[in-house]
Amino acid sequence: MGRNAALPDGYDRFRATGDTTPDDTGCGVLHVDMDAFFAAVELRTRPELADRPVVVAGAGPRSVVLSANYPARRYGVRSAMPVGAARRLCPQAVYLPPTRGLYSEVSRGVLAIFRELTPLVEPLSLDEAFLDVSGALRRLGTTPAGVGALIRRRVAAEHGITCSVGVASVKFVAKLASGMAKPDGMLVVPAARTLEFLHPLPVSALWGVGRKTEENLRRHGLDTIADVARTPLERLRRALGTALGEHLHALAHGRDERPVVPDSEEKSLGAERTFDVDQHDRAFLNRELLRLSERVAASLRAKGLRGRTVSIKVRFADFRTITRARTLFAATDVARDIHGTAVALLDEAAPTAAVRLIGVRVEGLSGEDEGEQLSFDAPAGSGGAPRWREAEVAADVARSKFGAAAVRPASLLSPDEG
Amino acid sequence: MKIRVERDGLADAVAWVARSLPSRPPVPVLGGVLLDAGAEGGSDALTVSGFDYEVSATVGVPATIADGGRTLVSGRLLADITKALPAQPVEIAVDGARASITCGNARFSLPTMPVEDYPQLPAQPELAGEVTGEAFAQAVSQVAVAAGKDDTLPMLTGMRLEITGSTLTLVATDRFRLAMREFSWQPAEGLGDAAVLAPARTLADAAKSLGAGGGTVRVGLASGDGLLGLAGSGRYTTTRLLDAEFPPYRQLLPSDHTSRAVLQVSALAEAIKRVSLVAERGTQVRLEFADGSLRLSAGGDDEGSAEEELPVDYQGEPVTIAFNPGYLVDGLGALHADRAELTFTTPNRPALIKPADDNGDVVPGYLYLLMPVRLPG
Numbered sequence: 001m002g003r004n005a006a007l008p009d010g011y012d013r014f015r016a017t018g019d020t021t022p023d024d025t026g027c028g029v030l031h032v033d034m035d036a037f038f039a040a041v042e043l044r045t046r047p048e049l050a051d052r053p054v055v056v057a058g059a060g061p062r063s064v065v066l067s068a069n070y071p072a073r074r075y076g077v078r079s080a081m082p083v084g085a086a087r088r089l090c091p092q093a094v095y096l097p098p099t100r101g102l103y104s105e106v107s108r109g110v111l112a113i114f115r116e117l118t119p120l121v122e123p124l125s126l127d128e129a130f131l132d133v134s135g136a137l138r139r140l141g142t143t144p145a146g147v148g149a150l151i152r153r154r155v156a157a158e159h160g161i162t163c164s165v166g167v168a169s170v171k172f173v174a175k176l177a178s179g180m181a182k183p184d185g186m187l188v189v190p191a192a193r194t195l196e197f198l199h200p201l202p203v204s205a206l207w208g209v210g211r212k213t214e215e216n217l218r219r220h221g222l223d224t225i226a227d228v229a230r231t232p233l234e235r236l237r238r239a240l241g242t243a244l245g246e247h248l249h250a251l252a253h254g255r256d257e258r259p260v261v262p263d264s265e266e267k268s269l270g271a272e273r274t275f276d277v278d279q280h281d282r283a284f285l286n287r288e289l290l291r292l293s294e295r296v297a298a299s300l301r302a303k304g305l306r307g308r309t310v311s312i313k314v315r316f317a318d319f320r321t322i323t324r325a326r327t328l329f330a331a332t333d334v335a336r337d338i339h340g341t342a343v344a345l346l347d348e349a350a351p352t353a354a355v356r357l358i359g360v361r362v363e364g365l366s367g368e369d370e371g372e373q374l375s376f377d378a379p380a381g382s383g384g385a386p387r388w389r390e391a392e393v394a395a396d397v398a399r400s401k402f403g404a405a406a407v408r409p410a411s412l413l414s415p416d417e418g
Numbered sequence: 419m420k421i422r423v424e425r426d427g428l429a430d431a432v433a434w435v436a437r438s439l440p441s442r443p444p445v446p447v448l449g450g451v452l453l454d455a456g457a458e459g460g461s462d463a464l465t466v467s468g469f470d471y472e473v474s475a476t477v478g479v480p481a482t483i484a485d486g487g488r489t490l491v492s493g494r495l496l497a498d499i500t501k502a503l504p505a506q507p508v509e510i511a512v513d514g515a516r517a518s519i520t521c522g523n524a525r526f527s528l529p530t531m532p533v534e535d536y537p538q539l540p541a542q543p544e545l546a547g548e549v550t551g552e553a554f555a556q557a558v559s560q561v562a563v564a565a566g567k568d569d570t571l572p573m574l575t576g577m578r579l580e581i582t583g584s585t586l587t588l589v590a591t592d593r594f595r596l597a598m599r600e601f602s603w604q605p606a607e608g609l610g611d612a613a614v615l616a617p618a619r620t621l622a623d624a625a626k627s628l629g630a631g632g633g634t635v636r637v638g639l640a641s642g643d644g645l646l647g648l649a650g651s652g653r654y655t656t657t658r659l660l661d662a663e664f665p666p667y668r669q670l671l672p673s674d675h676t677s678r679a680v681l682q683v684s685a686l687a688e689a690i691k692r693v694s695l696v697a698e699r700g701t702q703v704r705l706e707f708a709d710g711s712l713r714l715s716a717g718g719d720d721e722g723s724a725e726e727e728l729p730v731d732y733q734g735e736p737v738t739i740a741f742n743p744g745y746l747v748d749g750l751g752a753l754h755a756d757r758a759e760l761t762f763t764t765p766n767r768p769a770l771i772k773p774a775d776d777n778g779d780v781v782p783g784y785l786y787l788l789m790p791v792r793l794p795g
Contacts, residue, residue, distance in 0.1 A: 326568075328568075329568070329592065329593075329594060330594065344569070370701060370794065371701060371702045371740060371791040371792060371793050371794055372791060372792045373594055373702075373742055373789065373791050373792075374594075374766060374789040374790055374791065374792055375593040375594050375789055376591065376593050376594070376596070376665070376670050376768070376789060377593060377665075
């Protein structure tokens, strides 16, 4: 997602244009970010709307803005903003419903372009990815900025959308650069000028600095990245804690050791739901957790995965959002286990509260090739205690034959079904 | 209230009582310790107590009492202060809403909390039986190792105490392993058979601190009130029993086996710890039994692998069975024996671990039942 901010004074010198490109020696990391992705994809079939404000959002009263094109952003419309707020800011915008499946299809096509150029592609979401191109330059016969320009040309030509690229020597600088290049631009931060690029920026630009940390830094008189870089490490540790202090100290000096990790493996699987009206009713919420747990468990089983950590996400009526997680003794792909943990987490975190959104996620995934801790309630090949996993697997089979509604826990039947 | 008390006795008493206090009390008074000077029939003793509706702890300390009385102060703070005091007599005086503590040249003044808001401590339940403190502490620790730590399944965080005549049986399970200890004790006269479920962690803490003083531990039961009491070495505790059904565990105990191995406990435990260094958290260690040798291995191509071979006295077909290394080491450590007998049938059925003597014969009284890890494929 872009930040859509005008480039700060003087930063034009980092912009790569057709004529001039800053020195990109040693800048092996690219961050590529699609511009207003969902909106741009929709506009391919509605080119007449291109100059008008366009917002992609669901139709429900609680829907949020999924994507807004740049004309809409000029009115202050932003991703993740409630649709109602967007309509107040920009009533004249064209509001389009999202097209199911379309964005992941385009995303796969774009990722395929990246992977032709380098195997080291780390997708962050549907619309952005890190690439490490340092090993591919000789084969491609170009420089990192050359790869960036090639990507921008090919994405536009083959998919009809634009993207922005940040080229730098480390990940977080590349990501900052792509944000500042938006829309439809490329910024190259020469390795030797990384600090010159970083230091005038506000501390909030540092990876890992949210609102709380920013306030904390400002209380200590640290407004810019240069201020953080000048602060002795010991003082940062004391002010922010050891881990965060060391992290920000390294970043402020342009150090970010994270490699680009090509990852096709999923790290977690989750499902969530926003309610049309805030929900107090605990029984209702528990049923919703069951529905979500069923969905997560079924997709775990479909992918041959199990997870050890169950987490819930709760957004309250006042938009305060919490996540709580618990690690199980053994990895699971069983909805009953996931649901039991999710309900316990909800009871502890928010015994009574009005809930706007609720989500269930399973993390710490491992494949079925990793061995499964057996338990007394389900010893292999025994009868006796209920074997939930087998029941759920049987339901998977039924659903694959008869559709998603074929088999559900009785508590998920509505009263008029029977 | 105005009293004088020896520093060491006071510090020990307060530290012990404060340990059972909740770290985040739901209301402030429950984070307090109650100091009660001479209210018990005017004896020259200070009683230190704590209670959070789940656990109570009470201990007496000899004291010179100038003025009797009761006061309630923050347990954590009092524990920290008494621990840090110099080795000199301590004077505690309460004046209005503040308590002062003077020791040598050090002087503290603490706010007190209203004693009348403090809950009535439960009476010590009726005596059920006696056992030497050391034996009790060991038995409880041997069983507590298998108790669940996950509060979402309360019955699995408990330890079942079964009283059958002069036999006391302790059992705990977290669904993946089960530990059981049987031993004889001195039941109180006229006591009927009984079975209760107590929080395993609380019981283990109490048994350890009461057993450390030598002497005997008196176990009291008030099943009607849902209370278990332990007393020994001048310390008294009560714990609220868990109101949950313990799983029918006896049907889990295997009646036969097809493989039997006798192993050196420390050699095996050390080898498991070494080999499992390459096993990522929660993954298994594989045990390949063959005539005369046991090959341990863990890990794979991605994360590195390790193996080690040990001599073993083994009867049965060659077989590979895998376990969570942590669970296996827990069980071996709980045996309190130099040698162990391991029996099982197939790689997906539970294995039974028991202590063995130098001849390889089982020492009765303890067992650790462990579910294996099912290997892929």
